Amino acid sequence: xxxxxxxxxxxxxxxxxxxxxxxxxxxxxxxxxxxxxxxxxxxxxxxxxxxxxxxxxxxxxxxxxxxxxxxxxxxxxxxxxxxxxxxxxxxxxxxxxxxxxxxxxxxxxxxxxxxxxxxxxxxxxxxxxxxxxxxxxxxxxxxxxxxxxxxxxxxxxxxxxxxxxxxxxxxxxxxxxxxxxxxxxxxxxxxxxxxxxxxxxxxxxxxxxxxxxxxxxxxxxxxxxxxxxxxxxxxxxxxxxxxxxxxxxxxxxxxxxxxxxxxxxxxxxxxxxxxxxxxxxxxxxxxxxxxxxxxxxxxxxxxxx
Numbered sequence: 630x631x632x633x634x635x636x637x638x639x640x641x642x643x644x645x646x647x648x649x650x651x652x653x654x655x656x657x658x659x660x661x662x663x664x665x666x667x668x669x670x671x672x673x674x675x676x677x678x679x680x681x682x683x684x685x686x687x688x689x690x691x692x693x694x695x696x697x698x699x700x701x702x703x704x705x706x707x708x709x710x711x712x713x714x715x716x717x718x719x720x721x722x723x724x725x726x727x728x729x730x731x732x733x734x735x736x737x738x739x740x741x742x743x744x745x746x747x748x749x750x751x752x753x754x755x756x757x758x759x760x761x762x763x764x765x766x767x768x769x770x771x772x773x774x775x776x777x778x779x780x781x782x783x784x785x786x787x788x789x790x791x792x793x794x795x796x797x798x799x800x801x802x803x804x805x806x807x808x809x810x811x812x813x814x815x816x817x818x819x820x821x822x823x824x825x826x827x828x829x830x831x832x833x834x835x836x837x838x839x840x841x842x843x844x845x846x847x848x849x850x851x852x853x854x855x856x857x858x859x860x861x862x863x864x865x866x867x868x869x870x871x872x873x874x875x876x877x878x879x880x881x882x883x884x885x886x887x888x889x890x891x892x893x894x895x896x897x898x899x900x901x902x903x904x905x906x907x908x909x910x911x912x913x914x915x916x917x918x919x920x921x922x923x924x925x926x927x928x929x930x931x932x933x934x
Contacts, residue, residue, distance in 0.1 A: 659797050662724040667733055667878070674717040681713050688713075688928035695931065698846035699922035708923075715874050715923040719762040722874075726764040727798045733878060736768040740868075740884030745773060747866040747886070752821030754860050755870035756887065756910050758832035760917060761924040765872030765880045766828065777825040781817060781859070783808045783835055814862060821865050828870065831856040832914065832927065843911040846918060848932050852911060857903045864891045867906060869913040873921040881921070885913055 662670040682689060692712050696704035704712075725733050747753050757763050766778055782805055794805065806816050806827070820827055834840045834853035842849040860867050866889045873881045888906035893899050918925055 659724050662721060663728075667722075667725060671718070671721065674714060674721055678710060678714040678717050682710055691928045691930055695846075695925055695927070696922060698848075699918045699925065712923045712925075716926045716928075719764075719874050719924075719926070722762060723764045724797055726762070726767050727794065729767075731768045734765070734768060735877075735879045736765065737875075737879070737881045738769065738884075739881065740886075741769065741882070743886055744769075744868055744884040747868070747889075748773070748824060748826075752823065752825045752827055752865060754821070754863060754865050754867045755826055755828040755884075756831050756856065756860070756867055757828055757870045757872075758830055758914055759926045760832075760871050760914065761874050761921070761926075762872040762880065763828060763830065763870075765874075765882060766826065766870065768880070768882060769826075777820070777823070779804050779806055779817075779820045779825050779827045781806050781808055781813075781827060781829045808859075814859070817859075818863055821863060827863075829856050829859070831910065841907065843908060845911055845915055845932075850932050852907065854903075854907070857907050860888070860906070861890045861893065861899050861903055864893075865889075866891065869910055871914075871917045871921075871924070873917065873924050875921065883917065887913070 657673075661673060664670075689709070692709055693704060696708060696712060700708070722734070725731075744753060755766070763780065769776055769778075806820065807813060817827055831853055834851070834855070839853055839855050840851035841854050843852055844850075845852075867887045869883070869885045869887050871883045873883065875881055887909045888902060890899075890902065890906075893902040
């Protein structure tokens with residue numbers, strides 16, 4: 630499908646249910662990880678993973694449904710466990726990435742050359758998803774010292790995240806630009822002018838009215854429209870970004886160009902460019918899910934059947 634608006638006033642399912650394990654696990658792991666190191670503190674992840682596999686029926690069902698789509702067959706129990714463990718690991722690794730310990734990780738980068746070329750003329754927008762680790766992006770600093778990374782988040786989402794980031798590293802709080810304020814776009818534009826990478830996770834929407842349908846892993850799924858309007862207003866190059874966890878201490882950073890709104894006019898031309906960029910994003914996201922299936926961390930009924 631090319632992206633048809635979705636009507637209805639009901640909130641998306643992910644907003645109706647708090648992600649109970651995410652921030653609680655993060656706060657606990659911060660203390661343990663900084664004290665015991667990555668290898669020792671990782672032992673706790675297996676207990677947390679087993680707990681969610683046994684006692685969290687909705688995330689467990691969502692994981693099973695997603696893996697069936699990504700793998701093309703019913704997942705085994707071991708694969709379902711690995712999916713949840715990958716999520717716990719990326720949460721755990723935030724502690725080190727946000728404290729500058731990128732030396733602990735073996736990181737492969739795909740598409741860095743195109744990204745760095747695009748940054749020669751200013752900042753770049755990165756469109757990611759709840760797929761792998763956004764924080765692994767900090768490893769790009771090995772290729773470009775002094776690289777600044779900011780993240781656009783809606784205020785409701787950002788509030789608890791800011792508190793968790795402050796617990797990990799107080800300076801990380803400055804990396805979040807809350808959306809929904811009168812000066813949000815001004816601040817985002819300023820950071821882009823300063824050469825920042827500005828990221829957004831664009832696989833979830835706050836409003837059921839602000840979504841469009843795209844074929845995704847075998848069925849129509851709703852993706853938000855507003856982030857692409859924001860990208861068009863900011864008029865900067867847009868790249869797909871994923872920080873895929875590959876096991877142990879290995880990550881793969883993937884960057885692929887989606888659009889350059891600095892070269893797009895207004896009116897119908899801009900509308901067509903927005904739709905084309907969104908469709909390209911969904912294609913890249915689907916490919917990443919098939920290549921690294923245990924990195925998808927939307928533990929709810931994404932397809933809303």
